[in-house]
Amino acid sequence: MNWPNNGRKIILRFNGELQPIGDGTSLLNVVLGLLGADYNKFLSVRKVGKRCLAKIGLNLSLQEMFHFDGDRGGSIKKIILKSIGKSWKDARNMLYHDYYKSTRTLEQNLEGRRAKIDKEHWRWFLDYCNDPDI
Template sequence: MSTNNAQNSLPGNLNLDANANEVPLLDEEVDDLLDASGAQSHRGRKTTELWTVKIIDSDGTIKPSKLSVREALEWPNGRKIVLKFNNAKQPIGDEAGLLSGVLGLLGSDYEKFYIFEESWRKIITKNKVYNECVKQIFHFDENSEGTIKKNILKSMGKSWKETRLRLYDDFYEPTFTIEQNIEHRSLGIDREH
């Protein structure tokens, strides 16, 4: 069974035609999927609501399942969520929404991606998180051009950047000294970071 089949029967006004002149950005398409599914979301990602997805066991058996983003992150070894893609190598269906939520949580994880780095390009743990987390949770065939991996890393990078900006807005006080700002940091962030 190929996991790269396009589904043109999705709700909403998504254009998944391979001959379309414009291909919507991954984040826009996922947001449209969330809107179409009626899912409640926070910044385009939901963590407690259930997504209807297909899972594949280690023996190749595919079964439907309902998972939240948090459950997907704690998913047991040997079972993976099957990702489907359109012809532009963008994830589609509820699995795309679940992927977006997982990538959002991974990208905002202070332990996986240090917030003290100046830019996403300088993060050296990207490939490790991709291989040890994303590839362990989701089942998909990587394309030879690397488009799928590139889009996944881009989505995690966006979440990382948004998290850094939110932390700066919430915890940085311009009238404080550097030491005072370090003491004023969010819980869960190491002093060195």
């Protein structure tokens, strides 16, 4: 993600329940949604795990864009990671239900994938989703 703000950060404010408030809230939600829906990370998730992947996204993108003080014991980071995880889960669910059809062969499903997704990543994802042991 490229940040066109000349190195300036948006200051995030949180209320007593650690919910984001103020002007930066909408932008934060958009960025969290984009990080969670990054289709290029399917294979990475298998290797490093969802939680680690979310931390990578947080460190590389969010900390360059946003500033927040008073993160009591890392609570704000935990909330942000949870939001990225939910977005990631929702994106996977949408992709599976929109692009996978049980009436098609594996090859037909591989060819019918979303264009941004690598064929081998999609194959792994379908194998993972259709594994009866998971």
